[in-house]
Amino acid sequence: MSSTIHVVGGTGTAPTEKAAYDAALADANLHNYNLVPVSSVVPADAEVVQVDDAPDLGPAGNRLNVVQAKASAVGPETVAAGIGWTTGPGPGLFYEADAESESDVQARLETGLDAGRALRDWSFDHEETLVERAEAAPGEHTCVVVLAAYGESEPIC
Numbered sequence: 001m002s003s004t005i006h007v008v009g010g011t012g013t014a015p016t017e018k019a020a021y022d023a024a025l026a027d028a029n030l031h032n033y034n035l036v037p038v039s040s041v042v043p044a045d046a047e048v049v050q051v052d053d054a055p056d057l058g059p060a061g062n063r064l065n066v067v068q069a070k071a072s073a074v075g076p077e078t079v080a081a082g083i084g085w086t087t088g089p090g091p092g093l094f095y096e097a098d099a100e101s102e103s104d105v106q107a108r109l110e111t112g113l114d115a116g117r118a119l120r121d122w123s124f125d126h127e128e129t130l131v132e133r134a135e136a137a138p139g140e141h142t143c144v145v146v147l148a149a150y151g152e153s154e155p156i157c
Contacts, residue, residue, distance in 0.1 A: 003151040005042065006057075007050045007083060009132035013142045017072050020143040024070075028145060029053040032060035033153050040067050040116070042092030046150070048085050050130055054149055062153030069096035069105075072143040075136030082131030083146045084109035086116070088123040094148050102133045 008030065012023025025031035042048060057064060069081035081098040082105040095112035099105045109129050117124055136142035 003043070003046050005046050005048045005151070006054050006149045007048060007085070007130050007146070008052070008054045008149070009130055009144070009146040011132055011134040011142070011144050013134075013136070013140050015141065017141045017143070020072055020141040021070065021145070024143040024145040028147060029055075030064070030066070030147055030149060033057065033062055033064035034156055035066050035068065035147075036063050037068055038065045038150065040094035040096070042085060042087055042094060044090045048087060048092070048128075048148070050128065054147075057149060057151075058153030061156065063156040064153040065150040067094040067096060067148040069098055069146045070143065071098035072141065073136045075140050075142060076138045077136050078133065079136060079142060079144050080105045080131055080133040081144045081146050082106065082109055082129055083148055084113050084127065084129040085148070086113050086124045086127040088125045090122050092122075092124065093117070093120075096146070102131050105131050
């Protein structure tokens with residue numbers, strides 16, 4: 001059975017840090033789920049696709065497994081977060097990072113993916129990254145997120 005992992009980013013600004021996080025999740029269309037963080041292994045039968053907005057992955061309130069990169073700040077400041085992934089004919093890996101600049105996030109993603117590949121005797125023939133960045137205005141709470149959402153959501157109870 002094959003499943004899809006959707007990689008999506010979002011940014012949000014609001015009066016509080018949590019509200020900015022919720023706004024960033026809304027920008028990615030993942031704000032109505034109970035997110036469950038998982039480590040960073042891509043199942044062998046999964047397809048990883050980057051999307052502008054996450055599709056409908058089930059009813060509001062359901063549990064959704066995600067790998068998540070998140071950064072937030074009160075401005076004036078720049079925040080960036082990203083996820084990199086490497087796949088092959090078998091299992092793959094995600095790696096997440098955050099920093100103040102896109103270039104720092106990108107470098108951390110590449111270094112992390114290299115280290116993860118070195119730990120495994122798997123074949124990798126593909127690598128991609130997605131980095132989100134935002135400038136927080138003075139006094140504003142700003143959050144950026146990049147998430148890899150695994151398959152469909154499931155009832156939480």
